[in-house]
Amino acid sequence: MLLELAPDDRAFRDEVRAFLRERLDPSLAKRVREHGRVSAAELVQWQKTLYRQGWFAPAWPTEWGGAAWPALRQYIFDEEYHAAAAPPVIAFGRDLLGPVLMKFGSDAQRQHYLPRILASDDWWCQGYSEPGAGSDLASLRTTAELRGDHYLINGQKTWTTLAQHANMMFCLVRTRSDGKKQEGISFILIDMATPGITVRPITLLDGEPEVNEVWFEDVVVPVANRIGDEGRGWTYAKHLLGHERTGIAGIGIAKREIDYLKELAASVRRHGRPLLEDREFRSRVARVEIELMALEMTNLRLLAAPPGSGPGWEVSMLKVRGTEILQEISELQLEVAGCSGLEVDAPGAARTRGAASARYLNLRKLSIFGGSNEIQRNIIAQQIVGG
Amino acid sequence: MELVFNAEATMLRDTMSRFIEREYSFQARKRRLVLPDGFCRDTWKSLAELGALAAALPVEAGGLGAGAMGTLIISEACGRGLIVEPYLATVVLGGGLLELAATSVHRPLLERLTEGSCLLAFAHSEPESESDFGGITTRAMETRAGFSLSGRKNAVIHGATADMLIVSACVGGAAADSTRLSLFLVDRRDSALQLRGYRTIDGLQAADIAFDGVTVPRAALLGEPGEARPVIDHVLARANAALCAEATGAMQSLLERTVAYLRTRQQFGQPLARFQALQHRMADMAMHVELARSMAYLVALQVDGVDATARERVVSAAKARVCIAASFVGKQAIQLHGGIGMTDALDVSHYFRRLTAITRTLGDEAFHLDRFAAATP
Known part of the structure; x- marks a missing residue:
């Protein structure tokens, strides 16, 4: 931690450390740290371990089984979690759908879905982006036609992360095509086993099918699966934006990646000595370390400040700089790996030398997803320029 | 972990903001720049009256105890207003050296500093050691009455307008251990100094100072010799x-x-x-x-x-x-x-x-x- 913790926060940190030491399988942690492959089953198993500890949802209120930790505790947890190289949680259900259900869902929806999210009994995917609706998400065209007690859904989603493992999707659909485009959107929950849904994996530049196209052809979804009012889906989805303050900067992951980078750079040689001792290389590593310190301090300031007291665009800054830093680190790791890092590991096989290049290629996504960094800069500029 | 300003810090920040707004428009700054000193001594007195010069010092040294956060708040205001008065040179550098090194002999000087009646500058960097702050070659030879200083200091911020200079030097001859530094208080008006003052690009000023056997009394030694x-x-x-x-x-x-x-x-x-x-x-x-x-x-x-x-x-x-x-x-x-x-x-x-x-x-x-x-x- 950048700053000294109060004694009770230190005790909390030690408790988290002890848990991770006891319950996190070292071989899984090693794979996470070295950018190896982790299977969907392993992820679910690990998430259930967190659930049994009561720590799967640090930010959720206790009435729904969350830990309801204050922001600094969540931050400490995050830092320890990633320092130990625990696998990143598949957070679509927990972080994106959960808060929407809590605020806008019906009692029946909350009672059915929230416990299942908490226990990782459902794997949720997010049906937002479409071929014609990326950064301009409100242009989405997948339609939901009301037919008595159900909707008939037709259209196509794309870039749907890990939809091949998902049994549920929360989805933005168009229920009206006249008027303002944001006002014709509804928020709906879809069982992926419903007839008429086709999932087609998209192989990405690193050879992995991380995202998918999802096609809907006359898919029947009960009206009871709609969250809140028809036509208010855009508002519900937007509710989340700007609220995520602890994890979005990825500080904990970046710290671990810098440690790993240094470990790698100490083991290869340039001009007859360890690369890490090369002044020019070390200086570039130092720059990233300093960027990370600045971002961490910014994040801590934000957590300490009363809500609403900041300039209003902090979260966009955390996203932009956090993703840029992770990309920079992966670039340095690629440099360390040299040309042997170019080897392509066989699909599904254990990662070996190709881990650095696979990671570098894969991390191009960071500045694109979750609101591209260009969109984030638009948001920042709009806030500082005003009207 | 204190990331939110407490009540005192908030008050100091508001005081400084009001001061900058009231006294330090861009036009007012321009008028100060053309004064003979390149800054305004009345403004300096006003800053003293506001408590800005004493803010960071510990209470037992006659300060207000705001510490480094106090320095941050005042410096940030200096940046906003582009203040040309010697806050960094006199208070942060000079006052800091006095606070940390001075024995009872030099304590009264700290009081004069916080009142705004004594301006200080720190003559430390040398032509050959501008950026590493080490390798100090200025020498202080012990004499019967005190010390004789020889060496060159450059880019001494506010060096030409300060009342007193604090000069770093190694005690002994050419073979002196250059890691063992001492500090000396030297009257800037001492006629034995060869001092060339000049403007810097930011409207502030600095001086290059040559010491060619400048004699100072034993009492000019600030703190313990060799321990600075x-x-x-x-x-x-x-x-x-x-x-x-x-x-x-x-x-x-x-x-x-x-x-x-x-x-x-x-x-x-x-x-x-x-x-x-x-x-x-x-x-x-x-x-x-x-x-x-x-x-x-x-x-x-x-x-x-x-x-x-x-x-x-x-x-x-x-x-x-x-x-x-x-x-x-x-x-x-x-x-x-x-x-x-x-x-x-x-x-x-x-x-x-x-x-x-x-x-x-x-x-x-x-x-x-x-x-x-x-x-x-």
Whole structure:
């Protein structure tokens, strides 16, 4: 931690450390740290371990089984979690759908879905982006036609992360095509086993099918699966934006990646000595370390400040700089790996030398997803320029 | 972990903001620059009356006990107002050396400093050792009456207008151990000094000073002989922390001016602020300012509270980051203003010049990157 913790926060940190030491399988942690492959089953198993500890949802209120930790505790947890190289949680259900259900869902929806999210009994995917609706998400065209007690859904989603493992999707659909485009959107929950849904994996530049196209052809979804009012889906989805303050900067992951980078750079040689001792290389590593310190301090300031007291665009800054830093680190790791890092590991096989290049290629996504960094800069500029 | 200003700090910040607003318009600053000293002694007295000169000092040294956070708040205001009075030279450097090194003999000087009746400058850097602060070659030979100083000091901030200089030197002849430094108080008006004062690009001033056997009494020795190095390092760390805060204030002002200008300046039938290329530039400037501010806070929180190694590490991280931000924000502010940003008539170019000077003062980006890397496992 950048700053000294109060004694009770230190005790909390030690408790988290002890848990991770006891319950996190070292071989899984090693794979996470070295950018190896982790299977969907392993992820679910690990998430259930967190659930049994009561720590799967640090930010959720206790009435729904969350830990309801204050922001600094969540931050400490995050830092320890990633320092130990625990696998990143598949957070679509927990972080994106959960808060929407809590605020806008019906009692029946909350009672059915929230416990299942908490226990990782459902794997949720997010049906937002479409071929014609990326950064301009409100242009989405997948339609939901009301037919008595159900909707008939037709259209196509794309870039749907890990939809091949998902049994549920929360989805933005168009229920009206006249008027303002944001006002014709509804928020709906879809069982992926419903007839008429086709999932087609998209192989990405690193050879992995991380995202998918999802096609809907006359898919029947009960009206009871709609969250809140028809036509208010855009508002519900937007509710989340700007609220995520602890994890979005990825500080904990970046710290671990810098440690790993240094470990790698100490083991290869340039001009007859360890690369890490090369002044020019070390200086570039130092720059990233300093960027990370600045971002961490910014994040801590934000957590300490009363809500609403900041300039209003902090979260966009955390996203932009956090993703840029992770990309920079992966670039340095690629440099360390040299040309042997170019080897392509066989699909599904254990990662070996190709881990650095696979990671570098894969991390191009960071500045694109979750609101591209260009969109984030638009948001920042709009806030500082005003009207 | 104190990341939110407490009541006293908030009060000090508000006091300083009001002072800058009331007394330190750009026009008022210009009038001060053409005074014989290049700054205004009445303004200095006003700052003393506000408590700004005593704010950071510990209560037992006659201060208000606001510490490094106090220095941050005042320095940030200095940056916003482009203050030309010698806060860094007299209070942060001079006052810091007195606070940490002075024995009872020199305590009264601290009182005069906080009253605003004594200006100090720190004569430390030398032509051959500008950026590493080591390798001091100025020598102090013991004589029957005291010491005889020989050597050259350069770019002494406010060196030509201070009342007293604090001079670093090694006691002994050519073979003296240059890591064992001592501090001497020298009257700036001493006719034996060869002093050449000059303006710097930021409207402030500095002096190159040659000592060719300048004699000072034994009482001129500040603190214990040969023991000044840790004190000097600590005070230079504080000065860099202050520069980080000052740069943050200057950058914040530049950002506000740039945003305001782009909102009003019309080209191609619309305000420049409507163009996305320029919007993204402003977003980048704003992020640099916030990140620099974070580093200024971090270093202020730690500069007096951690061991020397950790302190140098965090100071270097902060200064390197602030230099990067200052360079980016300064250059973009001029670029986005276009031709008018180049003129002496607009304050933008003055902020830019001060920021440029800060990036060259007490170690630049490259120096601090190196030092940070060396201190980081």
